[in-house]
Each structure stands twice: as structure tokens, then as C-alpha cells.
Amino acid sequence: MRHFTRLAALAAFGAVLGTGTVAQELYAPNLAYRTGPFAATGIPLMNGQRDYMTMLNARDGGIGGVAINFEECETGYSTEKGVECYEKTKGQAIVTQPWSTGITLQVLPKSNVDQIPILAPGYGFSPMADGKVFQWAFNTPASYWDAASMMLEYIGEENLKGKKVAFLHLDHPFGKEPLPLMEKKAADIGFELLPIPVGLKEMQNQSAQWLQIRRERPDYVIMWGWGAMNAGAITEAVKTRFPMDKMIGVWWAGHDADLKIVGEDGKGYKSISFSYPVLDAPLMADIQKYVVDEGKTLSNEEEMQGVFYSRGLVISMILAEGIKVAQEHAGTAEISPSDLRWGLENLNITEARLAELGMTGMVPPFQTTCANHTGHSGGWMLEWDGEKFQKVSDLLQAEAEVIAPLEAQMAAEYAAANEPWPVSACN
Amino acid sequence: MLYRTAGQFKTSYKADQALFPVKQDAILLGVILVFAWVVFPLAASEFTFQTLLIPILIYALAAMGLNILTGYAGQLSLGTAAFMGVGAYACYKMVTLMPWMNPIVAILLSGVFSAGVGVAFGIPSLRIKGFYLAIATLAAQFFLVWLFEKWAWLYNYNASGAIQVPNLEMFGVYVAGPQADSLVQYYVVLAIVSVMTMLCINLTRGTLGRTWKATRDVDIAAELIGINLMKSKLTAFMVSSYIVGVAGALFVFMWRGAAEPNLFDIPLSFRILFIAIIGGLGSILGNYLGAILIVGLPVVLGTLPAALGVPIASSMVEHINVMMVGALIIFFLIIEPHGLAQLWRLIREKLIIWPFPH
């Protein structure tokens, strides 16, 4: 009898484990952060990502008939935790979604050894666009240099010549990322670039930075902010009466909740974006039907109408499309990480495909190749109207002729510093 | 029974003062060393190396450095992480300026730089004491991290401001950088940490160690019996910062592979302080016990729900983790303020006289 109970217990334990491992599924972990000073901006994105995958699992039974296991591993935006998550998940994972420029930089050199693609949509190291050097890393659909270039283009060269542009940024790899491009453009166009760093400890108290802005009287403020820094900067800008329409943020500084703090006073604030919420898109209806109505979402109605939630959807769409392309190419539903790399290198998100996905207008069309891991989709300028972000520009495109040589140069420097570093020919 | 000391006679003071007065201690240490050098490397997976074995050793070494200063010499420091940073950046500059340099030599030399900085920031300890000194060490902490951020020469004018460990070879084997194998890195770390531990045990049992302890217990009394306080305090800062600097170089070169300045910010300092205090101030063994608890516990807690099949969101696990660490710190402080090392001492005494209660 005792023997029997022990067997039964073992069987029960096995069954629990079995549901986790034996069933056919693809393991696509997300190194999320729902804690810490950056959680405020992280949560809506993570919710969007998660809901898209939940919807695919519920509606289509996953991708190509295989369920997606979209488990989250909490990093708290800490690089150390991120690496721990990476080590923990890399055994079965088909993709790494590092979710922080710091973690991306840390995982990047290991990608050639571990051979798992890194998917960092809209963040990470801009030269990752060079697929010949960074064979395993993807920052689809647009890089930080794209963002900087589009912002300057939106302001317009004639408005920049001889002017002063303050570059308010988080003092962190993320914030410093666009500096090489900005410096180059400043020299080319002839405007004065004034970098103003915000330390991690000063995110919520930026009065020194804004006093500097008041003294220097820049004509524009370009902001590279994240987490608690955004709300801090926007409230200070309102306080010092900096004209809001002269302030432009990167896509991570365009979170609805940050602007809601100042409401009407934030009118005119702009943020570049490669995504836009289309609330009546067919996809949103599916999310409502398969995820929200089933009570499977962690989000709420207000958040789901925001820019960041829909960006989370777009990010998961990129991964899902990569998996789908890879499955078709490999001829099997259960793809390997290197199959997925092929898939992400051969994405072709056309208007027609977006319409099929029910995401028309949520992201510009783009295409990746072996040599181009970014796709350079371009983006839209969004403006805060006091209640929500509105699209105020046509599709902007980054200046490829300026960015491409810089990417190639920095990528080559990276490869040289990390000898031996394999470089593919991309034939 | 296993720890019966009957029959082990000491016939001289020297024998009584030996490192292992009881034979079983030596045997136990031997067993642990066999595990560390042979069994773990054979059995461990990549995950175990990267999240448990290597970090535990490095954290234990950093805590040992802090323990020399705080536990033996009585100077409370909250700036450990910044001195680790000095070691790491010094090592990075050396291997990028002189690529021919043997990586292990570079790591050992990098401690010299942090020792220098440590002495400079140790000078105020001659006048400032207790909590005032602890806050003064925070000046080092915040100033140095700021310097890592602003002094672009330190990170070779890299656009991201982060340092990246290049692939470093030694006798045809990669020991650092992305190409290096975890097993090799583990052995390098283990070797350095073992040597440092031996050094520390000998130092703390010798003249210098006794000088430090006298300074810690009552510094004025120590001065009155002829101990040069300046020499005692500054050597403590020097030795401590050297070890901490080497730990910092190992931290980045043998484990993390890349570092940004705020990695060396105050949470890391606190983490090492936890290890030293939970392990036991004024003990060498304690650093290892503390590191096992503080580094190992969150990893185990993090994998537990998945292993048991309990569906909890990973963010919840992380929150509970933070709470648990906080609660455990309080718990251990209450049950044994002298740390895990003292707990082991008590257990050992019980074992020696077992089965008799007294």
C-alpha cells in the first residue's frame, strides 16, 4: 500500500511536470520587468506582448499548430538579473528578448557562442542592424539612430541651422546610444548639440537639469528617457514653462500615463514612434474576444488604449511572424533557434500582410534581410493633445545614407574589439 | 561521534595554536576542497556555473575583503562596490592597453590600483569613526561611480559607456570573454579565491591581524600600548581594497563579461555587506556561508515555483524574493547576531561533546 501511494504521488508529480515540458510548444521567454523604477513604463509593453501571444494560443492554437510558451523572467531592469534569466532560459529558448540595452550589450557577445537570436525591437545597440557582423541580433523594425534621424528630419534642417538642441538623456547605455549619430548630424547641419545627462538617482528630481535648460535656452529639447525619468522631465518642463511643442521624446518617452500627470499642460509634446494604437483594428477585437473576455489579461481598459500596449502587440507580432516564416522554411512546426534566425532575417511585413493580421496602421511595413537586421520601417511623429497621443506626421524615414556607413563602421569596431568574431558574407 | 576529539593530545603550545587543532576539521576541509575542485566541476551544468558556483566564490572573496576592514579592523565601509569597480576598470585598461599581458597577472595587478584608492579614501578614518565613517565611505562610493561614468578614457571612449571584456587567451585556452568556457573560468576563479583565502587566514592570525583586532576592540587602548593606529587602519584599508579590487576584476572578467558604471552602485555594496554580516564579522568561513545564502537563496527560490509546477507570475516571485531576503536578514540577525560562522561554531561544539549535553 505504501509503495502504491508513493507511485501515485510520483505519477501526479510527473503529470505536473509533463504539462510543462512534454507537450509540443515553443519556448519564447521574455525578460520582463514588472518591478523597480522602470516598471511603470515596462508593464504596459509586457502586457501587450503577453496578450498577443495568449490570443494566438487561444485563437489559432499557437503558431503552425504549436503553442507558444511565453513565460516571463523578472529582471527588474537589472543587468545582473537579466543575465541570470538568460542563463536560466537559454537551454530551451528559441529567442532572447532582453528588454534593456544594458542586458542586450551583455548578451550580445554570447550570441555567437550560444546561437540564440536576440530580438530587441526598437532598442539595443543600433549597429546591430548590420546583419553581417551581428548575425544573431535583431532590432527590428527601427533602431535608435533611426529615431534620432527621424526626429531631426521632423524638426527640419532649415529650423536647426545655427540653433541649439539640448539632448536630455538617461546616463545609461540606453541614453548614450544615439550620441554618435547626433554628433555627426550636428556637425553636418551646423547646430549646437548640448548633451544633458540625467543620473539614475536623479530621475525624479531633475531640477538641476532643467535649470541648465533654462539658462542655456535651447531651441529644442530631444529627450531619451525611460521609466521614472519621463514623468520627472515632463513635469519639470511644464514647471519651467519650456514650450512643449519644442520638446520631442524617443519612442520610449511617449507613454500615456507619463503625460496624464500633466494633462492639458503637456499639450504639444511630441514623441517619435514606430507603432500607433488603432483601437478599431480587427486585432483589437480578437484580443478582446480571446483574451480580455476570457479574463486572461493583466491589463486594463485605459492601458490598452495607450501607445505602449499596442507597441507590445507589435513587438510580439514581429516575433510571431519570424516564427511563422521560419516554420515554413524549415518545414517543421518545432523550429530551432537557428531556424528562427532565418525567419527573422526574412521577414516581409507588407501592407497586405498587416491587413491579414488585422494591424493596418499599427506599424509601418518593413522588410529584413540577412545584411539588414533592422528593416528601417520609419515611423510617425505623435503629439499629445491633452488626453492622448495623435499622429501628426506622415510616415517619416530615417536617412539611410548617413546611418548605414556609421553602422558598418561601429559594427566593424565592435567585431575588432571582440576578436575572434565571425562575420558572415550574406550571400 | 564523528567529531570525537578524544585521543588527540597537544603537547606544545604550537600544536594547540595550529590551524586545525582538531583532526576532523582538516578532514572536513579536505572533503569540501575535493567537492570544489573535482565533484562540482564534473557535475555542474552551465546554469549552475553561471548563477551559483562562480558568483558565490566571487562574492565570498569580495565579502572577505570587506570583512578584513569591517570585521577585523572595525572600520565600517559602505563603499565596497566602488572599490570593486576600480579593480574592474583597472583590469580593463590594462588588458586593452597591453593585450600581451597574461590575464591572471592583470587581474592580480588590478587590485594594486584599488588598494591605492582605498588608502586615499581610508585617510579620513584616522579622524572619523563609527557611522560617520560609514557615511564618509559613501563619498567614495558615489564619487567613484560618477567618475566611471564621466571619465571616458576609462571605457576607451566607447559610445555606450560600458566596458566589454575582450576574448583573452592563456596558453591557448580562452579564460575570459564570450568565447571562454565556464569550466575554465570556474577553475581560474577557484584558484585565485583559494590562494587569497589562504593569504587572509595567515594574515589575520599573524601580527597584522592582531593589530587590527586591537584597533577594532578599543582603538585608544591599542594606541596606548604602542600600536600605530595610522599604520593599522591604513594597512587594513589597503589589504581590504586589494582583495575587493581583485574580486571586482574577477566579477567582470570571469563572470559578467561586460559592465556599466551603475553596476558598481550602492546595492552591490549592500549585498556584500549582507554577506559579511550574515556570514559573521571577523570570520573567514562566514564569508562563504553568507555568500551561499545570499547568492544561492534567490536562485533556488526563483526556480522553486517552476519546479513544483506552481503557477506564479515571475514578477510575484521576484517580489516575494526581495521580501524573503529582507525577512531572512532580520531572522538571522535575531537568532544569531554573530552570523552563520558562529552558528557553525556552536554546532561543532555540540558535535564534539555529543551525545552528552555538556
Added chain:
Amino acid sequence: MLNQIFVAPFVDMFAAPDFLLQVLWEGLVSGILYALIALGFVLIFRSSRIFNFAQGIMVVFAALTLVGLYEMGVPAWVSVVLTLGVMFILAVSIEKIVLRPLVGQPDIILFMATIGITLFLIGLGEIIFGGENKVMITEALGIPTGSVVFEPWGGLLILEEKDITAVGVAGMLVVALLLFLNKTRMGRAIRALGDDPQAALSVGISLQTIWVLVWFIAGIIALVTGVAWGARAGVSFALEVIAYKALPVLMLGGLESITGAIIGGLMIGMLEKLFEIYWGQPILGGNTETWFAFVLALIVLLFRPQGLFGEKIIERV
């Protein structure tokens, strides 16, 4: 170079006096908040020799509880009262669970225990309230949100009304606290315990009651700080880092002195802002506020090891 250090900053100051005033005002407002946190430290340190690192997280915890309760539909002022209740429960549990078993332990052990409390409260707070940035309920509490604009010497000086309110409330709190400590029985008991614990205990002052009381007062101060600071930049766990700024204030002012905490806080708030604007940003690349206060305090301590207002350290063997 010398010109940049010794001449240019002062020329700047005189050229734009309105801007100088604005800098000083911003410094004063941060200084008030540093002083409030430091006050929490000092109260606890005086009565129990505990260096309470958890003061920073108590600020966050109080502010989060207040906003969380309000979001649940509780009227603003009721939330304030309930939050005070929560801070009281917190004070009692800290005393009962953590401090009582640790009575008589070395300072560093008690200090570590408060770091343990900090971690515990961070985890607990994130479980209950989530990690999102929350908006302080400034309007519901009746705090004015406009700003007063002066134009001295044809320049521009903007004073936020909520900052003025914060300065006013902080001032009243300090006065109330001083009255309480000097004029009431309980207050005198707290001071007695700080001066000579043995003697205080022998005349029948209850250690437990006083500790609960002191932690509760620290909780009230935390709530005020949380509201004032939260109104400036929202409430989130990132607020916790301002607790570090209180440490150099303590060094400068002395660990036992209430006056020291206030003057030290104001001094550091204004000096670090001046240094950052006129020397840090032009010469050193900015962000000097992270370390300036510590280095300043360190230099002062080299000359006065007990701080500007601390009790003279007398050492005996």
C-alpha cells in the same frame, strides 16, 4: 581654467540674479525634503541609537498607501487618517518583531536590521501596490497647484505653489515637533532616553512605548515627505533613493541634533544646487549632485569629526 573656477561662476551669478534666486529656491525646496528625512533619522537615532536606514522606504510606503487608498475610493482626508493608522501599525510591528529581540546588540547589527526592513517593505509594497508610477493626489488634498511668478530685475522667478506649501508644512511640522519634544511629558521622555538610557529607564520611562512612539512620529514625517516629494515627481519606488541624500545631511548636522538636521538639510540642498549649476555643469560634465553632498560632508568632518552640531565626542578607555 582658473578663470572658469574662480571668476566665471560669480560673473554668471551677478549677470542673472533672478536665475541665481531660482537656483537657490530649487535648492531650498530639495533641502527641506532632505531635512525632513534627516529629521526622521535623528529622532530614532537619539532615542534608540538605531541608524534607521528604512526611513527612505517609509516615505515611499506612506505615499503609496495614501494614493492606493484614495484609488480604492476612500475620500482623501480619510485616506490620510487611515495611512497614519497603517504607519502606526508598522511602528508597532517593527518594535515588536524586529527591535525588541535585538535590544543591546551592536549598532551595526541594528543598522543591518533596518536594511532588512527596507527590503521587506520594498517587496511588500510592490506586491500590494504594484510597481507603476502613481500620481500624488495633490488636488484632492487641497494643495494648490498653480505657481507664483515674480519678475525681479526684469528677470523671471517661478515659485510653485505646492513647493511653497511643502516649505510651509515642513516648517510647521518642525515647530510642532520641537514643541512636543520640549513641552510635553512624552517628548521629554524621548529626550531623556536619548541623553541617558539607564537613568531614563530607572525613573520609569517605558522603552517599548517610546520606541513605538518615535517610529510612529518618523512615520508621520515620512508621510509628509512623501506627499511633498510625490507632488513634485509622482510616487514610485525610485523615490527611495532620496533617502541617501539624508545621510550627508546627518554627517554635516550631527547624528543627534534636530537643529543640525534642518540647517544641514537646507545647506546641502542649496550648496549642491549652486555647485551643480555654476561649477558642475560647465566644468565637470554635470550630475555632481550624486556625490557633492558626501564630499562636502567628508571635508567638514575632517575638521569637526562630530559634525557641525553634533555632541562633542569624548573618548575614555
